[in-house]
Amino acid sequence: MDEPGSPAPNPADQPNPANSEHIPTTPTNPNKSNKKKILIIVVIAVVLLGLLVMDWWAGRKNPVTVTDNAATNALAAKTTNEATTANDGHLTLDTSKNYGNKYANGLLPVGDGKYDSAAKKGYIYTCSTYANNLTSGQGGGASQRGPWFTNNNTEYDINKKSHIAGNVVWQASFSNTVSGDARTIVTNDLPSHHTGTFPVTSSDPAYAYDRNPNTIKGQSLTYSLSANPTYGDPQCMGGQVGVMLTGVAIFNGFDAGGRDAGAWEVQDTCDGHPEKQGEYHYHTLSACITDTSVQTVIGYALDGFPITGPKVGANNYLTTSDLDECHGITSQVMKDGKLVTTYHYVMTQDFPYSASCFRAKAIDPPGMPTRP
Secondary structure, eight states: OOOOTTOOGGGGGGGOGTTTTTSOOOOOOOHHHHHHHHHHHHHHHHHHHHHHHHHOOOOSOOOOOOOOOHHHHHHHHHHHTSOOTTTSOOOOOTTSSSSTTTTHHHOOOTTTTOSSSSSOOOOBBBOOOHHHHHHHOOOOSSOOOOOETTTTTEEEEEETOOOOOOOOOOOOOOEEEEEEEEEEEEOOOSSHHHHHHHHSSSSSSGGOOOOOOOOOOOOEEEEESSSSSOOSBOOOOOEEEETTTSSSSEEOOOOOTBBBBHHHHHOOOEEEOTTTOOEEEESOTTTOOOBTTTTTTEETTTSSSSOOOOEEEEEEEEEEGGGGGTSSSEEEEEEEEEEEEEEEEEOOSSTOOOOBSSSSOOOOSSSSOOOO
């Protein structure tokens, strides 16, 4: 008997006994057939949905390469404007990036009092004893603010700053040798370039702002540095950063009172001057160092890492904002005649000018105790 609602059997649809081995002997139930089709569709839909979910998850873990030109250009622009870091966490130089020439107009920010008890970008990480010296009020330095300060004394115009007059030539003695893991630099601290006349004479216009009474004297300094320092956590520093390949010491960005030495103190035209013991030194990038490429080593910090200039290319200079909290970056530099990839400190136009903390264990400054 037919099921309710089923159509009457069609004789043409009845099985042929001659072909009964190939044709089912029971009639097809349309309702069961429809249910089977629906089940198949549901299964296919579930499988397809599963594949879509798996593809989406794979895309999250391994993003698909962008092939659309507009999207590619947007991604490239984003990459260009962001700092990149190497797998080991070091901030690395992007040689394709235009870092710009932020201080082309000569206006530089004043870094007075920018020291801290921890590493911080734009600040000098000072050891406690040295920090106490900065706040003791016993330091020397400029007697008054020069007319090159501007914008409520938050900036100074390097193009308007005075310089100590004079053109004194010295007999420099300098050597830089490497043996195994040891680098030895021996210098008399007399520069390979001219200096101004010190003590500053009363007839020098700079005398109105900085009456440096000290005399440049030859020193006998030996720096025993690591030739292959190990990068690590930031370490505090005293007054000296290292030694430049001009034979001259490089001090940090402060004068003896914790003020921005580049802004306050008046140096000669090579940006140097002597301290109380007669040691000639820089605080900022010397105008007499002509090759300021980021690939060129121009000095070594007391922890053994090299110091380079800030120039990436034409109108393309690194500034403090482009560097890590110790004022350094990792890139290729020409070190001891070989192009190597290494962490290094960068001398910039803006404060803190050079290393603001050490990335490896530093030696004590030779010859004298830590000083501003």
